[in-house]
Amino acid sequence: MRDPVSYQRHAVPDSTAVIDAESGNKWTYADLDRAVEWRAGRLWSLGLRPGDQLGVLADTAPEFVRLVHAAWRIGVVLIPFNTRLSESGLREQVQRVDLAALVAGEPHAKRARTVATAPVRSLSTLDDEPVAEFVAEEQLLDRPRTMLFTSGTTGEPKAVVLTGRNLLSSAVASAFRLGVLPTDRWYDPLAGYHMGGLAPIVRSAIYGTCVVLAGRGGFDAERALADLHERDATGVSVVPTMLSRLLDSGDLPESLRFVLTGGAPTRPELIARCERRGVPIHPTYGMTETASQVATARPEEAFANPERAGRPLACTRIRAIDGNEPLPTGEPGELVVSGPTVMQGYHDDPETNERVFGPHGFHTGDLGSVDPDGSVRVLGRIDDAIITGGENVHPAEVARVLRSHPRVEDCAVVGLPDPEWGERVCALVVGEASAAEVQEFCEGRLAEYKHPKTVAVSDELPRTASGTVDRGAVREILSERSERPE
Structure with a gap:
């Protein structure tokens, strides 16, 4: 499979691919394809080749989107780093991977040069590099496309290796649950170094729809609410605290088809508030290791059973186990996930990989149960x-x-x-x-x-x-x- 943009330039060349809410600038898929080709040529001129690891320390802006697709086009593994990390935290993550180069946005270039041993290029000067000719080849779906770090709040950070098949399968499964329309506009206020922020960028390109970037400077509820109205957003990804602040700021637009909440449990009180306000909330259970969503509830399911995270997505199986033994329906145990969205593994960490993969799939470390109707209850972390x-x-x-x-x-x-x-x-x-x-x-x-x-x-x-x-x-x-x- 080639990168998604290369397909959409033929399928929907005149459809809007990206909107920068901050500047109002827009790019069609034809525009985006030319920009991605240009950027890919510059990466190639730096000596990057298929399988090389490219780090990026940049805000989630149009240049970040171009880099995501350019890396895919030439077969480079993209590693977005958390722009909010301290210098020591960033250095720890950089030392856990094998970067061939690191690209940094202007506010972060100094820190990047301090922590990296690989060549560092600023996004603002990357366009000064010569454009090398290259032939974009078909990329095997099971090759790594990106590596994302887990938060590391309960231990050492780990680099999650996600393949093209993981990302494509996640996009397809999400589409079956949320639906896709040609006119969709997915508003993305989350950081691209998290799966929740990267997913709309990748999925919109796979669907041939539009992603609306919230802009730099962190989340501001009033600005985000205005963006949702002005850009006729049909979907948005948020963590529950963001949604609560949006509701505090005013009414969400009627154009919204789905409000996807994840990253933390969505409290029943917030779900009830959405029901009263007519907000199409889709609480979800997911993780970086599964390329985002694992189970997602539709609004009517969430309103009827706010304690549940919904049913598993297509081609995904969730079981509760004790050790390696599946438990009866409704009985709590460790949740184990299997299916095509489950990561290839943690980078260069065979001991952890051996521990977290078992005969029934990936051991999440989450305590939960599966109800008779197939819906999932998440009760917390086993370690907690x-x-x-x-x-x-x-x-x-x-x-x-x-x-x-x-x-x-x-x-x-x-x-x-x-x-x-x-x-x-x-x-x-x-x-x-x-x-x-x-x-x-x-x-x-x-x-x-x-x-x-x-x-x-x-x-x-x-x-x-x-x-x-x-x-x-x-x-x-x-x-x-x-x-x-x-």
């Missing part, structure tokens, strides 16, 4: 389980009870060391309820050993760049701000 006095406590169960308190907006539940019980259950709560009210609320709703022994109230929960709760930061806050009650 709290063992207190010999009893297992799953934080997701405690958090669901706490969120049902009328004066609790959100919460995170973790374990902290305890000299008597090994660990104690602790909660960081957002809302107007006091710590005493939260603890009293648990009476009769949770077994006593599941009651939070330490509760702190905060204005918001600390989150990672992808929108998931930063559990390490939660533990630090609880350790610093709370004392264990006598």
